[in-house]
Amino acid sequence: MDMKVAKKKLGLKEKYRLMTRDLGWEPTYRAKDEVFPYVNYEGIKVHDWDKWEDPFRLTMDSYWKYQAEKERKFYAIIDAHAQNNGHLNITDARYLSALKIFLQAISPGEYAAHKGFARVGREFPGVGTQVACQMQAIDEIRHAQTQIHALSNYNKYYDGFHAFADARDRIWYTSVARSFFDDAMSAGPFEFMIAIGFSFEYVLTNLLFVPFMSGAAYNGDMATVTFGFSAQSDEARHMTLGLECIKFMLEQDPDNLPIVQGWLDKWFWRGFRVLGLVSTMMDYMLPKRVMSWREAWEIYGVENGGALFKDLARYGIRPPKGWDDAEKAIDHMSHQFMLGLYQWSFGTSFHSWIPSDEDMDWLSAKYPTTFDKYYRPRWDHIRKLAAAGTPFKNFGLAKLCQTCQLPVVFTEPDDATMSCHRETEYKGEKYHFCSDGCQHIFDNEPEKYVQAWLPMPSLFQELNGDIGAWMNWVGLRDGEDNGDFVGSRDQRNFDQWRGMATSNL
Amino acid sequence: MTVTAIKEYVGVPRDRVENFNGKQLVYVSWDHHLLFAAPFLLCLPPQTSFRELVEGPLSALVQPDPDAAAIDWTKVEWLKSNQPWTPDFDRSLVDNGIGHKDQIRMRTPGLASLSAAA
Ligand SMILES: [Fe+2]
Ligand SMILES: [Fe+2]
Numbered sequence: 001m002d003m004k005v006a007k008k009k010l011g012l013k014e015k016y017r018l019m020t021r022d023l024g025w026e027p028t029y030r031a032k033d034e035v036f037p038y039v040n041y042e043g044i045k046v047h048d049w050d051k052w053e054d055p056f057r058l059t060m061d062s063y064w065k066y067q068a069e070k071e072r073k074f075y076a077i078i079d080a081h082a083q084n085n086g087h088l089n090i091t092d093a094r095y096l097s098a099l100k101i102f103l104q105a106i107s108p109g110e111y112a113a114h115k116g117f118a119r120v121g122r123e124f125p126g127v128g129t130q131v132a133c134q135m136q137a138i139d140e141i142r143h144a145q146t147q148i149h150a151l152s153n154y155n156k157y158y159d160g161f162h163a164f165a166d167a168r169d170r171i172w173y174t175s176v177a178r179s180f181f182d183d184a185m186s187a188g189p190f191e192f193m194i195a196i197g198f199s200f201e202y203v204l205t206n207l208l209f210v211p212f213m214s215g216a217a218y219n220g221d222m223a224t225v226t227f228g229f230s231a232q233s234d235e236a237r238h239m240t241l242g243l244e245c246i247k248f249m250l251e252q253d254p255d256n257l258p259i260v261q262g263w264l265d266k267w268f269w270r271g272f273r274v275l276g277l278v279s280t281m282m283d284y285m286l287p288k289r290v291m292s293w294r295e296a297w298e299i300y301g302v303e304n305g306g307a308l309f310k311d312l313a314r315y316g317i318r319p320p321k322g323w324d325d326a327e328k329a330i331d332h333m334s335h336q337f338m339l340g341l342y343q344w345s346f347g348t349s350f351h352s353w354i355p356s357d358e359d360m361d362w363l364s365a366k367y368p369t370t371f372d373k374y375y376r377p378r379w380d381h382i383r384k385l386a387a388a389g390t391p392f393k394n395f396g397l398a399k400l401c402q403t404c405q406l407p408v409v410f411t412e413p414d415d416a417t418m419s420c421h422r423e424t425e426y427k428g429e430k431y432h433f434c435s436d437g438c439q440h441i442f443d444n445e446p447e448k449y450v451q452a453w454l455p456m457p458s459l460f461q462e463l464n465g466d467i468g469a470w471m472n473w474v475g476l477r478d479g480e481d482n483g484d485f486v487g488s489r490d491q492r493n494f495d496q497w498r499g500m501a502t503s504n505l
Numbered sequence: 506m507t508v509t510a511i512k513e514y515v516g517v518p519r520d521r522v523e524n525f526n527g528k529q530l531v532y533v534s535w536d537h538h539l540l541f542a543a544p545f546l547l548c549l550p551p552q553t554s555f556r557e558l559v560e561g562p563l564s565a566l567v568q569p570d571p572d573a574a575a576i577d578w579t580k581v582e583w584l585k586s587n588q589p590w591t592p593d594f595d596r597s598l599v600d601n602g603i604g605h606k607d608q609i610r611m612r613t614p615g616l617a618s619l620s621a622a623a
Contacts, residue, residue, distance in 0.1 A: 038511070039513070041509065041510070042509055043509075047556060054618055064619040066549060077572045108581060113615045125511075143546070147543055187509070188509060191509070336542065339539075339540075339542050340542035340543060341543075343542055344542075350574060374539075377619045378539070378540050378619055381540065381619055382540075384576045385569060390569075392540075392569050394541060394542065394545075394566070394569075395566065396541065396546065396547070396562075396566040397545070397546040398542065398543035398544065398545070399532045399534075399543055399544040399545075399546055399608070400546075406520030407542065407543040407544050408543050408544065409542045417536070417537050417539070417620055418536065419534060419536075419539065419543075419544065421534075421544075421587055421610070422607060423586060423587075427518075429518050429520075429606070430605070430606040430607065431519065431606075432507055432606070433609065434531070434601075445507060445509065446507050446508070446516075447507040447508035447510075447514055448508045448516060449516075450516045450517070450518040450519075451518065451519055452519060452521070453519055454520060457520045457525075457530060457546070458519075458520075458548055459521065460525055460526075460528065460530070461519075461524045462527075464526060479510040489608065
C-alpha cells in the first residue's frame with residue numbers, strides 16, 4: 001500500500017532519537033536481569049541509563065557512510081605505497097623493528113578491543129551505550145585490519161612480519177600487551193570500559209599512537225601514517241566514550257567512586273607497563289627520532305594527564321596510585337628494557353643493535369641524570385664483548401612478573417642499582433612481581449592471576465627447555481627474524497635494494 | 506573477595522611444580538650487576554646440589570660480567586626470598602630448602618665494575 005511520506009528528511013535530533021534511543025525496548029516476557037545478567041556483579045550502581053550522553057549523536061547509517069569513505073581513501077593510498085616501492089622509502093631498515101613490535105604486540109590488541117566492545121555492547125542495558133560500543137567494536141576491527149593490510153606490504157620484503165599472530169599468542173615480549181587485553185576482556189563490562197575506554201583510550205593513547213605515528217612520518221613510512229590518519233577520527237569518539245563512561249559512573253551513585261578509583265589505579269599501571277615497549281621504540285629504534293620518551297611523558301603524561309585528573313577531582317578522583325612510581329621510572333625504563341631486548345635478541349622476531357656513539361650522545365643529552373651514570377657503562381661493555389667476537393647473549397632467560405608478564409627488568413623506584421624484588425605466597429605457591437603496582441593488582445584478585453600463562457616458564461613446562469622447538473612454535477626463523485641488526489638479512493636487502501633504486505650500480 | 510566474579514571462582518595455577526617434568530624453577534640474581542637485565546630463570550632437578558648449580562649454569566651465565574673472574578664463591582653473601590641465608594654447597598636444592606620458584610640473590614661486596622659511579 002502506498003503511503004505518503006510526511007517529511008522528506010528527518011532532522012538530526014529526531015533521526016538520532018528514532019534510530020538510537022528508540023531501539024531501547026522494554027522486555028515483556030523476560031525479566032531485565034535475565035537479559036542483562038552481567039551488569040550488577042561488579043558493584044556499580046546505575047539509577048538512570050538515560051543520563052548517558054552521546055555528544056556525537058551519530059546514527060548507524062551515517063557511521064557506515066563516513067567509514068566507507070575513509071576505507072576508500074585508505075586503500076587508494078596503500079595501493080600507491082605498494083606500487084611506488086614504499087618499502088624502500090623508509091630512513092633505514094632499523095626502523096622496521098618498531099613496526100614489527102607494533103604489529104606483533106599492538107595490532108592484535110585492536111582486535112581484542114573489538115571483541116571486548118562487541119561483548120560489552122551486548123551486556124550494557126542503556127541503548128546510548130550499546131550503540132556507542134557497537135560503533136567502537138566495528139572501529140577496532142577496522143583498525144586491526146587496516147594495520148595488518150598496511151604492514152603486509154613490508155612482509156613481502158622483510159623478515160619478522162610473517163608470524164605476527166603466533167608471536168602475539170606465544171612469544172614473550174608481546175605478552176605484556178596480550179595479558180593487558182586478556183585481563184580486560186575477562187573483567188566485567190564496567191571494568192572493561194575503564195580499562196580500554198578510559199585508561200587506554202583516554203589516558204594512554206597519546207603516549208602510544210602520537211609518538212608512533214610521528215615516528216612513522218619522520219622515518220618515511222607512509223603506510224603507517226595512512227592507517228594512523230584513518231584511525232584518528234575514530235579516536236575522538238573513543239576518547240569521548242571513555243570519558244563519558246567514567247563521568248556517568250561517578251555521577252550515578254557515590255558508592256561507585258571507590259570501585260572506579262581502584263580500577264583507575266590498576267589500569268593506569270597495567271597500561272604504563274605496556275608503554276615500556278613504546279619507550280624503547282622512541283629512544284632506541286627510530287633512525288630519525290621524534291622526541292625522547294621523557295619528552296613525550298612530559299607532554300602527554302604530565303601535562304595532559306595532570307589536567308584530566310584535576311578535572312576529575314571534583315568527583316573525588318585522585319591521580320592513580322602508581323603515578324609517582326611511574327614518574328621515577330621515566331628516565332630509566334627505556335634503557336632497562338632495551339638492554340633486555342638486546343641480550344635476549346636470539347628470542348625476538350625483530351632486530352636490535354648496540355647504540356652508536358651518536359645514539360649514545362643523544363641519549364646522554366636527553367637523560368642527563370641517568371644515561372651516562374647507569375647505562376652507558378653497560379652498553380660500552382656490551383660493545384667490547386661484540387668487538388672481541390663474543391657478543392653478549394643472555395641464555396639465562398628471565399624471571400617474569402606474574403601480573404604484567406614482562407621480564408622483571410625494572411629497579412627500585414628510589415635506587416636504580418637495585419633490581420626490584422617483590423614476591424608473595426598464595427595458597428602455598430610463590431609469585432613474583434616487577435613492582436609494587438603489579439603486586440597490588442595480584443593481591444586484589446589472586447584467583448585471576450595465578451592462572452597466568454607465562455611464556456618463559458612454559459618453555460620448560462611444554463617444550464622441556466628446547467629453544468629450537470620453541471622458535472618453531474612461535475614462528476621465529478633463527479638467523480633471519482632474530483638477533484643483531486648488524487649482519488641481518490633485512491640490513492643487507494634494504495641496502496642493496498635502496499642502492500639499486502638510487503644509483504646505477 | 507579474591508576475584509570479582511558472578512559466582513564462586515577458583516583459579517588453577519599454571520606453573521605448579523608437577524608441571525615441570527620432575528624439575529623445578531629457581532631464580533638467581535646478582536645484586537648490583539645489572540648487565541643481566543633480569544634474574545636468571547633456571548630449571549633444575551631438585552636433587553641438584555647447590556655446588557652443581559653454582560659451578561654449572563650460574564658460573565656460565567655470569568661470565569659476560571667483567572667481575573665474574575673475581576668472584577670468590579666462598580665469600581659470596583646469599584639471600585633467599587630477600588632474607589640473609591647460608592647455603593650448604595654439598596647438599597641438594599631440596600635439602601637447602603630451595604623450593605619451586607624461590608628467588609636466590611648473591612652479593613659480592615667490593616665488586617662493582619659496571620655499577621654506577623657514585
Ligand atoms: Fe583502535
Ligand atoms: Fe609487572
